[in-house]
Amino acid sequence: MAIEAPKKPQEDLAPAAAFSDAERAAIYRVIHARRDVRDEFLPDDVPREVLLRILDAAHHAPSVGFMQPWNFIIIRDVEKRRAASEAFRRACEAEEQALEPERRSLYRSLKLQGIMKAPLNICVTCDRARFGATGLGRSQQPNTDILSTACAVQNLWLAARAEGVGVGWVSILREADLHQIFNIPSEIAIVAYLCVGYVGKAYTSPELEVKRWASRLPLENLIFEESWGGLAASTNPP
Amino acid sequence: MAIEAPKKPQEDLAPAAAFSDAERAAIYRVIHARRDVRDEFLPDDVPREVLLRILDAAHHAPSVGFMQPWNFIIIRDVEKRRAASEAFRRACEAEEQALEPERRSLYRSLKLQGIMKAPLNICVTCDRARFGATGLGRSQQPNTDILSTACAVQNLWLAARAEGVGVGWVSILREADLHQIFNIPSEIAIVAYLCVGYVGKAYTSPELEVKRWASRLPLENLIFEESWGGLAASTNPP
Numbered sequence: 001m002a003i004e005a006p007k008k009p010q011e012d013l014a015p016a017a018a019f020s021d022a023e024r025a026a027i028y029r030v031i032h033a034r035r036d037v038r039d040e041f042l043p044d045d046v047p048r049e050v051l052l053r054i055l056d057a058a059h060h061a062p063s064v065g066f067m068q069p070w071n072f073i074i075i076r077d078v079e080k081r082r083a084a085s086e087a088f089r090r091a092c093e094a095e096e097q098a099l100e101p102e103r104r105s106l107y108r109s110l111k112l113q114g115i116m117k118a119p120l121n122i123c124v125t126c127d128r129a130r131f132g133a134t135g136l137g138r139s140q141q142p143n144t145d146i147l148s149t150a151c152a153v154q155n156l157w158l159a160a161r162a163e164g165v166g167v168g169w170v171s172i173l174r175e176a177d178l179h180q181i182f183n184i185p186s187e188i189a190i191v192a193y194l195c196v197g198y199v200g201k202a203y204t205s206p207e208l209e210v211k212r213w214a215s216r217l218p219l220e221n222l223i224f225e226e227s228w229g230g231l232a233a234s235t236n237p238p
Numbered sequence: 239m240a241i242e243a244p245k246k247p248q249e250d251l252a253p254a255a256a257f258s259d260a261e262r263a264a265i266y267r268v269i270h271a272r273r274d275v276r277d278e279f280l281p282d283d284v285p286r287e288v289l290l291r292i293l294d295a296a297h298h299a300p301s302v303g304f305m306q307p308w309n310f311i312i313i314r315d316v317e318k319r320r321a322a323s324e325a326f327r328r329a330c331e332a333e334e335q336a337l338e339p340e341r342r343s344l345y346r347s348l349k350l351q352g353i354m355k356a357p358l359n360i361c362v363t364c365d366r367a368r369f370g371a372t373g374l375g376r377s378q379q380p381n382t383d384i385l386s387t388a389c390a391v392q393n394l395w396l397a398a399r400a401e402g403v404g405v406g407w408v409s410i411l412r413e414a415d416l417h418q419i420f421n422i423p424s425e426i427a428i429v430a431y432l433c434v435g436y437v438g439k440a441y442t443s444p445e446l447e448v449k450r451w452a453s454r455l456p457l458e459n460l461i462f463e464e465s466w467g468g469l470a471a472s473t474n475p476p
Binding site: 012013014015016017018019020022023024026027028029030031032033034035036040052053055056057059060061062064065066067068070071072073074075076077080091094095098099100107110112125131132136137138139140141143144146147148150151153154155157158159161162163164165166169171172173174175181182183184185188191192199200201202203204205206208209210213214216217219222223224225226227228229230 | 441451461
């Protein structure tokens with residue numbers, strides 16, 4: 001890559017004030033209203049301009065060394081989705097065996113994916129050598145490219161929610177199956193397999209909380225001060 | 239964990255319409271205005287209630303099996319930050335050697351962290367065994383807990399930007415150094431080391447783009463249809 005002389009950075013700095021109360025409320029609302037959707041998908045097509053806005057949000061995620069390692073494979077084809085759905089079924093059977101026996105019947109009762117119900121699936125990948133093997137910020141923590149791609153998924157998810165579009169992340173899939181179904185080169189990492197479509201309704205709390213799989217942890221228990229285990233006296237709610 | 243009978247899920251579903259135009263504009267604005275901040279930090283303290291809103295946004299990220307594997311270590315202590323800064327310096331020297339020789343002088347000219355300048359550092363960790371070794375969604379893709387934690391970082395980052403607070407993610411740090419400085423048990427993974435503080439100004443484009451380290455890739459080149467390499471005819475902008 002040719003390297004030109006840097007521009008004067010002052011030209012590119014602008015005031016960065018807090019957003020208005022109304023804007024902040026919208027941002028917190030989308031963060032709190034985002035759900036992992038499995039069963040509430042409508043068959044309606046997601047228009048191209050909406051899809052592009054959502055993908056553009058993903059593309060504006062942070063990336064280590066501005067590497068932008070992601071690709072987005074848009075899947076509408078029923079046969080491809082059927083193959084993914086079949087791969088899910090096999091992975092799910094394997095996962096059930098890995099769970100504590102007393103949790104298996106609840107597990108079986110959960111709807112865990114909308115691969116066929118959602119009109120759109122998106123496979124989000126990470127090209128680990130996009131700008132060469134040793135980019136800025138990856139020599140000491142080589143997996144930061146994968147973390148960047150996860151940040152892109154979160155941007156995609158929030159933008160989608162704001163558009164009335166639900167997203168469900170299916171992690172009960174073997175990467176080797178996805179590589180094979182979608183012809184993904186072996187050196188490309190798969191970060192997320194997403195089900196995407198309009199939704200009529202959504203859960204008001206995480207579905208796994210509603211269905212008693214797990215409960216929300218109190219935030220104050222997750223905050224430490226100065227070092228691991230340090231009591232967060234000054235960050236407890238008033 | 240005791241498992242109670244699931245509630246009737248219908249009770250917990252509510253309409254999930256698209257957000258208003260003004261709300262969507264705020265959400266896209268924060269996604270596009272978020273920057274990796276290194277040098278624009280102001281010394282002003284971040285009030286407790288602001289910090290809690292930002293951490294609560296992180297805590298509302300998606301997590302595999304609703305595992306919520308994250309912890310947040312809030313670091314204000316100057317000696318601790320000095321130790322992190324020293325660890326950065328060592329990691330940076332090592333990274334420089336890993337780069338192509340022709341990029342080293344540009345690399346040296348970049349400001350890559352605000353560990354001492356930002357009044358607050360936050361180390362975000364992932365407890366990989368929070369609900370046991372084999373949670374829902376991790377038997378086939380064991381690293382999804384790390385990806386969930388990266389999604390929490392992205393929520394934190396967006397909420398911070400909306401509050402006028404800048405965040406910089408420092409990945410030029412050896413995890414072993416961070417484990418030692420902050421007394422983090424070896425089984426706890428470190429996902430992100432963040433510099434956090436109010437900012438007066440911010441770059442209007444990514445700083446690494448302004449300083450010609452890399453350029454934004456065209457989104458249309460990153461979208462495939464149906465399988466890897468599939469031409470995205472129908473998703474090209476009109």
